[in-house]
Structure formats: C-alpha cells, structure tokens
Amino acid sequence: MFKYTLVIHGGAGTILKTDMTDEKELAYHTALEDALTKGSEVLAKGGAAVDAVRAATVSLEDNILFNAGRGSVFGKDGSQEMDASIMDGKTTMAGAVSAVQHIRNPVELAYAIMTRSQHVMLNGKGAYDFAVLNGLKTEADEYFFSEFRHDQWIQMQGSDEAALDHNVIVKDKKFGTVGAVAVDMHGNIAAATSTGGMTNKQFGRVGDSPIIGAGTYANNKTCAISCTGHGEPFIRAVTAYDVSCLMEYKGLSLEQAMNIVVHDKLMKIDGEGGMIGVDAKGNAAMVFNSEGMYRGMRSSNGINEVKIYK
Numbered sequence: 241m242f243k244y245t246l247v248i249h250g251g252a253g254t255i256l257k258t259d260m261t262d263e264k265e266l267a268y269h270t271a272l273e274d275a276l277t278k279g280s281e282v283l284a285k286g287g288a289a290v291d292a293v294r295a296a297t298v299s300l301e302d303n304i305l306f307n308a309g310r311g312s313v314f315g316k317d318g319s320q321e322m323d324a325s326i327m328d329g330k331t332t333m334a335g336a337v338s339a340v341q342h343i344r345n346p347v348e349l350a351y352a353i354m355t356r357s358q359h360v361m362l363n364g365k366g367a368y369d370f371a372v373l374n375g376l377k378t379e380a381d382e383y384f385f386s387e388f389r390h391d392q393w394i395q396m397q398g399s400d401e402a403a404l405d406h407n408v409i410v411k412d413k414k415f416g417t418v419g420a421v422a423v424d425m426h427g428n429i430a431a432a433t434s435t436g437g438m439t440n441k442q443f444g445r446v447g448d449s450p451i452i453g454a455g456t457y458a459n460n461k462t463c464a465i466s467c468t469g470h471g472e473p474f475i476r477a478v479t480a481y482d483v484s485c486l487m488e489y490k491g492l493s494l495e496q497a498m499n500i501v502v503h504d505k506l507m508k509i510d511g512e513g514g515m516i517g518v519d520a521k522g523n524a525a526m527v528f529n530s531e532g533m534y535r536g537m538r539s540s541n542g543i544n545e546v547k548i549y550k
C-alpha cells in the first residue's frame with residue numbers, strides 16, 4: 241500500500257559525466273542520499289509533507305556542494321544573498337524570503353514567515369531582523385564561503401553582463417539550487433526551494449526560487465512543484481503554477497503537465513532547467529531540459545534512486 245514519496249533536486253544545468261571525477265560524483269550521490277534520508281525519516285514516522293521538505297532542504301543547504309545556504313554563489317559585489325520559499329499544499333499557506341544574508345537555513349526562515357508572520361514574503365534586512373527575532377540560526381560570511389563558487393565569481397570579474405550571461409562566460413553551466421517535494425501518509429503535499437541565485441547577480445536581482453507560483457507551488461488539489469534553472473524565464477512562465485493549472489483546468493496528469501511546461505513552454509522562451517513534482521495520489525516525476533539535474537526519489541513502495549545525468 242502506498243504511504244509516502246519524497247523527491248529532491250540539487251540543481252540542473254550542463255552537468256556532464258565527462259566533467260565529473262569519481263570522487264565528485266560520489267560526494268553528490270552521498271549528499272542527495274543524506275537529504276532523502278532526512279526527509280523520509282519524517283514521512284516514515286507519519287510526519288507532515290511540509291516538515292519532510294524542510295528537513296530535506298536543510299540537509300542540502302548545509303552541504304557546501306550546492307548553491308543554497310552554505311556554498312551559495314557570489315553576487316557582483318561579492319556578497320552571498322539567498323532566496324527560499326515553502327508551500328503547504330494542505331492549507332496553501334506559503335512563506336518566502338529573498339536577498340537575505342547570513343541566515344544558515346533560508347528555508348527555515350521561509351517556514352517561520354509562513355507560520356509566524358502575517359506575510360508571505362520578506363526581503364533583505366527586514367527578513368534578517370525577523371529571523372533574529374524568531375531565534376533562527378545566523379552565521380558569519382566564512383560559513384557560506386566556498387572556494388569553487390568564489391572561483392566562478394572571480395572568472396566573471398570585469399563582466400557587466402551579470403547573472404544572465406554567467407552561463408555563457410562560465411563554461412560549466414550549472415544551477416545548483418536545491419528543492420524538495422513530498423506527499424505524506426495523510427495525502428498532503430508540500431514543496432520547498434532554496435538558492436543562492438546566479439553568480440554575479442546585481443541590483444538586488446531575485447530569481448524564481450522564492451516566488452510562489454514560479455519556483456515553488458503546492459496545492460493538495462493538484463501538485464507540489466519545486467523548480468531549478470534560469471530564473472527569469474521561469475518567472476515569466478509562472479512555471480510551477482502552470483503545471484497546477486494544466487492539471488486543474490485541463491485534467492492532465494502530473495507527468496503530462498510537467499512535460500508540457502518543461503519541454504515545450506519553457507523551451508520556447510529559452511528557459512533552461514527542470515523541476516520535481518508530486519501529487520496527492522503519490523505520483524511523482526523529475527523532468528528537465530538541460531544536460532543533467534541532481535535528483536533523487538524515495539518512497540514507501542521501495543523506490544530509492546539518485547541520478548545526475550539524462
């Protein structure tokens with residue numbers, strides 16, 4: 241009998257086997273396995289989908305390999321500003337944070353905004369103050385620093401093309417955002433997404449990840465979706481909500497809807513990336529139009545997989 245499913249991603253992009261060492265591949269596999277374990281422990285105990293996606297996302301944020309929390313990318317001015325969001329499909333309550341610094345787990349801040357404020361999205365300094373007031377963990381700059389992301393930023397020095405052309409200038413086109421979607425034993429679903437955004441971003445640029453309906457969406461009636469990819473087209477396509485609309489208004493299945501959005505609608509506007517999704521019946525899918533997407537799925541029916549390439 242079906243009980244629960246958890247799906248996670250660690251970003252999409254030009255992730256090629258030829259660029260990967262065995263050591264690096266193992267590190268990514270282990271990190272994804274760890275996040276699946278953290279989230280499915282919650283689900284196996286009968287916990288809520290929203291708590292499972294938090295647990296899995298925190299695990300990925302804490303891992304320096306991914307562009308979220310620790311290991312976030314650097315903006316043009318050398319700062320690391322993070323975005324995150326969470327949505328509970330049972331209540332359609334949502335929380336989001338954009339351009340925040342020094343918060344150890346931005347997804348926990350998004351959750352606190354959802355559960356402890358009367359707002360959906362807080363930004364920058366105000367979001368930081370709210371976090372401190374609510375006892376969330378903060379860290380100094382050194383905690384977030386990673387050599388690899390710093391090198392990516394150095395490669396972009398002198399370029400004013402900023403975030404969008406990062407993909408062209410930096411050879412390895414990767415979006416290391418993280419996210420999770422889950423369906424729990426009670427038939428409730430939830431989604432969470434967290435990111436450092438895009439390297440060399442400036443002017444307070446915010447991507448799709450903290451935008452409810454673009455990077456994240458959850459509604460028990462339809463689906464829970466977390467996206468990763470080039471944020472601007474994802475915002476314009478209202479990507480996550482579009483999957484929900486295709487299911488609600490056209491009666492498409494989760495996978496059909498995700499395929500149309502990722503392989504047709506996003507492709508038409510150069511929207512490179514992908515998404516993970518579940519519905520309340522326990523269907524799950526991982527769909528992307530890029531070379532690869534760090535991803536994994538674990539369910540009570542014995543599915544347990546972690547994949548990187550196409």
Ligand code: ASP
Pocket residue numbers: 251252307414415416417435436437438446447448449467468469470471472513
């Ligand atoms: N979607 C994120 C953004 O545009 C990037 C990513 O998915 O890695 O900020």
